[in-house]
Amino acid sequence: MTETVAANVTMMLLSASLGINIVFWCIVGVIRFLSEIGSNPKIGGLPMIGIADVAVVIPAHNEEIALPRCIWALTAIIPASQIYVASDGSRDGTVAIARANGCRALDIQPNGGKAKAIDEAIRHYRLCDRYKAVLIQDADSEIDRHYFEHALPLFNDPNVAAVAGHVLSRWRGRSWLSMDMLYTAYRTRLYRVLQTAFQYGQSWKWTNVSYIAPGFASIYRTSVLRQIDITAPGLVIEDFNMTFEVQHKGLGRVAYSPKARCSSEDPFNLRDYRKQVQRWYLGFWQTVQRHGIWPSRFWLSLGGLLAELLVISVFALALPFAAILYLATGFEVPAVSLGELAVRPVSPLGLLVLFLVVDYVLTFVVAVIECRPSLLLYGLAFPILRLLDAALFLRALFKSFSVKSDGRWISPERYAAIVPTGGKT
Numbered sequence: 001m002t003e004t005v006a007a008n009v010t011m012m013l014l015s016a017s018l019g020i021n022i023v024f025w026c027i028v029g030v031i032r033f034l035s036e037i038g039s040n041p042k043i044g045g046l047p048m049i050g051i052a053d054v055a056v057v058i059p060a061h062n063e064e065i066a067l068p069r070c071i072w073a074l075t076a077i078i079p080a081s082q083i084y085v086a087s088d089g090s091r092d093g094t095v096a097i098a099r100a101n102g103c104r105a106l107d108i109q110p111n112g113g114k115a116k117a118i119d120e121a122i123r124h125y126r127l128c129d130r131y132k133a134v135l136i137q138d139a140d141s142e143i144d145r146h147y148f149e150h151a152l153p154l155f156n157d158p159n160v161a162a163v164a165g166h167v168l169s170r171w172r173g174r175s176w177l178s179m180d181m182l183y184t185a186y187r188t189r190l191y192r193v194l195q196t197a198f199q200y201g202q203s204w205k206w207t208n209v210s211y212i213a214p215g216f217a218s219i220y221r222t223s224v225l226r227q228i229d230i231t232a233p234g235l236v237i238e239d240f241n242m243t244f245e246v247q248h249k250g251l252g253r254v255a256y257s258p259k260a261r262c263s264s265e266d267p268f269n270l271r272d273y274r275k276q277v278q279r280w281y282l283g284f285w286q287t288v289q290r291h292g293i294w295p296s297r298f299w300l301s302l303g304g305l306l307a308e309l310l311v312i313s314v315f316a317l318a319l320p321f322a323a324i325l326y327l328a329t330g331f332e333v334p335a336v337s338l339g340e341l342a343v344r345p346v347s348p349l350g351l352l353v354l355f356l357v358v359d360y361v362l363t364f365v366v367a368v369i370e371c372r373p374s375l376l377l378y379g380l381a382f383p384i385l386r387l388l389d390a391a392l393f394l395r396a397l398f399k400s401f402s403v404k405s406d407g408r409w410i411s412p413e414r415y416a417a418i419v420p421t422g423g424k425t
Contacts, residue, residue, distance in 0.1 A: 164255070167214055237282075277392050313394050319352050
């Protein structure tokens with residue numbers, strides 16, 4: 001293989017492994033960072049929304065294990081009287097725990113789905129009339145003590161409709177490697193890449209093309225919530241649709257601060273991981289189909305991302321089979337050399353090795369940034385999960401044409417919540 005062909009193949013593989021979109025949005029993110037050095041979000045705009053102006057809605061379905069720690073973290077920064085638990089058909093102690101901790105709890109029977117639970121709590125307690133903003137938070141999330149300090153000042157910009165939180169994977173104390181922590185390690189890398197490379201640049205005021213304000217911990221201005229169809233029919237999840245509603249209806253900007261943090265518990269077995277990822281991807285494709293295409297900067301960005309994700313998913317799934325075929329038959333993949341305008345054979349095995357190297361280099365970078373050496377060992381298994389993600393992404397696309405959902409869900413297995421001393425239980 002000539003040097004020119006090798007260079008072209010390397011660029012092709014880098015694009016397929018990391019994505020052109022990542023490179024572009026990283027550049028935008030750097031420009032945003034440099035432009036905002038020394039800026040103060042507390043200056044100018046509307047009067048700052050205070051903690052007394054915020055209601056918290058926690059949709060929960062059988063969350064008696066995770067809910068105590070979620071409430072403990074919240075009550076350290078906001079009064080329990082401003083926390084509203086929407087128990088969606090729970091059969092355990094979810095409602096009792098919420099009320100014992102001073103929170104309001106709406107016992108919805110039978111369950112109608114997460115989106116309907118959120119909407120019913122907002123309507124039942126008249127939250128849009130009584131508050132200026134609503135934080136929607138998952139029951140397994142643990143909010144950072146400084147979340148509001150970094151999130152609320154962003155609403156000083158009257159164009160900000162919502163603030164997306166920064167998600168962190170919750171690491172449990174382990175002195176050894178374990179299979180249950182593999183998914184947390186993988187999500188740690190994934191979240192770091194997605195939020196650093198995409199969310200930060202896409203949420204800049206000059207771009208405003210964010211496609212997701214994650215439901216684990218994001219705040220909406222109540223004047224905007226009134227105009228969002230939270231319970232849109234046929235969707236398995238609500239957060240993609242709520243963000244698309246903001247973008248499609250031109251309700252404002254989805255802001256984001258990497259300092260507005262909240263940790264979330266990731267699945268710790270393959271069954272729950274697969275179900276959760278499939279639910280996310282299906283909800284994404286259902287939302288894309290519901291809103292359709294409209295002329296906008298948002299769709300220009302989203303369309304490019306969709307095309308790239310489809311190519312990457314097919315490429316990632318095909319590469320191992322091409323490598324096996326090559327070992328069995330010696331078949332090589334044609335590759336175009338742009339410099340010589342010629343077609344030359346490329347070894348699929350070489351492509352696979354380079355793909356794995358690029359993937360591991362990404363893991364190494366995140367391990368350094370996160371100061372987690374264990375990622376270097378867990379990272380050896382990440383390509384397997386990446387292939388699973390690709391398969392689920394494509395499967396969800398096909399399912400989205402025929403599957404209609406009601407939003408009802410079953411929470412994954414939870415680790416027993418350990419509430420620090422002094423917290424309520």
